[in-house]
Amino acid sequence: MLTVVCETPGTLRALDRPVPERAEGEVMLRVKRVGVCGTDLHIFTGNQPYLNYPRVMGHELSGTVEAAPTGSGLQPGDTVYVMPYLSCGKCIACRAGKTNCCVNIQVLGVHRDGAFTEFLSVPQQFVHKVEGVSLDQAAMVEFLAIGAHAVRRSGARAGQRILVVGAGPIGMAAMIFAQLNGAVVTALDSREDRLDFCTRSLKVSHSVRLGAGDEAQLATLTENEFFDVVFDATGNPKAMERGFQLVAHGGTYVLISIVGANITFSDPEFHKREMTLMSSRNATNEDFNTVLDAMRAGLIPPTLNTHRMALADVPTQFQNLLDPKAGVIKAIVEC
Structure with missing residues (x-):
């Protein structure tokens, strides 16, 4: 063979x-x-x-x-x-x-x-x-289930502001299932073509290009409160560390990415937010079934x-x- x-x-x-x-x-x-x-x-x-x-x-x-x-x-x-x-x-x-x-x-x-x-x-x-x-x-199903699992772990719910950093397939999966939960999703990435895809095919509410002035744009989108849940799907240590700054007070930060490096953050900033930090690894049968149900219902973009x-x-x-x-x-x- x-x-x-x-x-x-x-x-x-x-x-x-x-x-x-x-x-x-x-x-x-x-x-x-x-x-x-x-x-x-x-x-x-x-x-x-x-x-x-x-x-x-x-x-x-x-x-x-x-x-x-x-x-x-x-x-x-x-x-x-x-x-x-x-x-x-x-x-x-x-x-x-x-x-x-x-x-x-x-x-x-x-x-x-x-x-x-x-x-x-x-x-x-x-x-x-x-x-x-x-x-x-x-x-x-598998890569979509990873996004579904991360969203389920986060507890993202209707009306919350969600930021997904990294608009690759896993990040897009998180966007899809956060939106199916009724959340308002913003995509952050360095690639304009990926952001265009998220806006056009995934119908995210906002997309922001990574670079000078991006934090100001994110602040404006959230009335300077930033995001109830931030998902990192970049696989980049610096991006993962920066994401701590983008979580609202009382918010949650979910690291879907995994890297062979140590990740550090400011403890005072972490504590003053009473931030919840969690990892999200792989998926379970429950998440696979969630994806299959969404596929059968026509809720996963065919593109x-x-x-x-x-x-x-x-x-x-x-x-x-x-x-x-x-x-x-x-x-x-x-x-």
Whole structure:
């Protein structure tokens, strides 16, 4: 089977590997679609803190069942998506229902080989039959669920002022679900094309270009009170630190981004606001179901998927996704 391996940062190679054997309790999948995530781009550029090379990337996937355990409820040919966070089910986080931050988590495409391949065998409990959405949509559930999870954790509600810093796919996912909660959303980013997309396709209330005078603009939009909830989706330490200044008194700051660095902030500024600071990692089944319900209701813009390529073309075309001029929002690999 064709498999694309990231051997070292910047080096992708197409290999012919044997089809994996299906272990007991696993489902053999024929991979059909794989969404390209910021994590994959970070792996390619060497900026993913939880990874060892070589690695088969890809954790946003949909496919069809080739074989499944008896009694699983899955049949050959069923369309499925995969929960890519393989949790242990036993640790302190799993026992509390927080499988997204399992102590022993194994994320497909990060801790273990992922979906840039033709066949994949996955434990049954992480494979979910999906109806009422396309293969393309099913491959985009995961990144949208990350945004839905962050919004759910934040408690964002109708009428609140929300700022999302970083208008990549994860940031856009947070914008979508904050708006579905009735919040008033402002997007902050350095790229005019991304901001235009947020205004045109996501219908955010405001967009502000990062740069000189941006804080004054944000102050004006909020009557100098700033934002009830700020989400950081930049993956940039300096941006993450700056975000503390943009949270209203009594507000909440949610770090969706993860970076291999220490983040510092002014304790007096933090305390005088009685700010709530939280991280948001991955997503849970509840968040995946929230996304699927929104998709079936037609509430997710169909314009998010902007680029696609065949699996065989990944070694030569993948680096093009890093070019801002390409205007990539979400790329999908067809297997």
